[in-house]
Amino acid sequence: MTKKLTPFLKWAGGKRWLVNSDQLGLPESYNNYIEPFLGGGAMFLQLAPHKAILSDLNADLINTYLVMRDSPQELVSELTLLQSRHSKEFYYQMRSQKFECKFDKAVQFLYLNRTCWNGLYRVNLQGNFNVPIGTKDNVILDSDDFIATSKILKNAIIKQCDFEETIESSEDGDFLFVDPPYTVQHNMNGFIKYNETLFSWEDQERLMKCLIEAKNRGAHILLTNADHESIRNLFADLGDYSSVSRHSVLAGKTEGRGSTTEAIFKSWV
Numbered sequence: 493m494t495k496k497l498t499p500f501l502k503w504a505g506g507k508r509w510l511v512n513s514d515q516l517g518l519p520e521s522y523n524n525y526i527e528p529f530l531g532g533g534a535m536f537l538q539l540a541p542h543k544a545i546l547s548d549l550n551a552d553l554i555n556t557y558l559v560m561r562d563s564p565q566e567l568v569s570e571l572t573l574l575q576s577r578h579s580k581e582f583y584y585q586m587r588s589q590k591f592e593c594k595f596d597k598a599v600q601f602l603y604l605n606r607t608c609w610n611g612l613y614r615v616n617l618q619g620n621f622n623v624p625i626g627t628k629d630n631v632i633l634d635s636d637d638f639i640a641t642s643k644i645l646k647n648a649i650i651k652q653c654d655f656e657e658t659i660e661s662s663e664d665g666d667f668l669f670v671d672p673p674y675t676v677q678h679n680m681n682g683f684i685k686y687n688e689t690l691f692s693w694e695d696q697e698r699l700m701k702c703l704i705e706a707k708n709r710g711a712h713i714l715l716t717n718a719d720h721e722s723i724r725n726l727f728a729d730l731g732d733y734s735s736v737s738r739h740s741v742l743a744g745k746t747e748g749r750g751s752t753t754e755a756i757f758k759s760w761v
């Protein structure tokens with residue numbers, strides 16, 4: 493049996509917890525697996541499909557996937573070297589560097605992702621990564637299997653682009669796993685306001701429109717999103733809604749423990 497791979501990146505909104513939960517049903521068979529908001533790619537790595545289209549708007553993230561696909565052994569060697577050099581001073585030195593070469597950029601991305609605060613990805617207005625050092629010192633992880641990850645990525649077309657372009661390429665019998673940033677519509681004092689994240693409410697509306705078109709072409713769609721009234725209303729015509737719960741542990745304190753819910757919409761029966 494093929495080993496199940498876990499994400500090599502820590503990513504905000506990562507779906508590691510969902511793919512391991514028994515609350516999820518998947519289509520029995522499909523042609524292309526398509527994931528337009530790739531992030532840490534938990535679902536792709538778990539399913540290891542034979543044919544896939546993967547994309548994300550984040551150019552540094554996509555560059556890292558391409559280097560992982562093409563040069564996994566070289567990445568291991570370089571990260572092993574960085575493990576021996578890791579320190580607070582080295583982190584900030586690495587963070588301030590600007591690399592031109594795609595391989596060096598990927599090494600820097602992986603190193604910072606593993607050692608920065610909470611695996612957060614944040615850049616300032618100049619596009620410079622500005623997350624402080626975190627508490628984890630492991631540049632190499634026990635779960636790493638870059639060779640196997642590279643092998644699975646060789647089955648995929650990997651692109652840096654907006655979600656619309658990728659969703660528009662879906663056809664009858666394809667499976668779309670869609671996990672956008674969780675923007676919701678705010679309604680305050682009778683006025684409609686939109687929150688000012690990079691993924692706007694207009695993006696959610698644009699997403700709904702192109703998913704309905706994909707559904708009409710015969711694609712199977714699994715959408716995860718915020719479990720919020722505005723989202724439930726917007727995506728009501730996409731398919732069956734269900735709410736999945738996720739246990740969260742905040743700051744390791746008992747009073748911070750709780751369960752949050754996320755929305756799932758499925759377009760197939």
Ligand SMILES: C[S@@+](CC[C@H](N)C(=O)[O-])C[C@H]1O[C@@H](n2cnc3c(N)ncnc32)[C@H](O)[C@@H]1O
Binds near residue numbers: 504505508529656
């Ligand atoms: C919730 S994360 C996906 C998490 C992923 N499913 C995982 O398991 O790690 C959302 C992703 O959408 C990407 N994104 C934001 N706006 C986008 C857009 N307009 N088109 C494509 N990707 C976008 C972000 O870069 C981020 O990686």
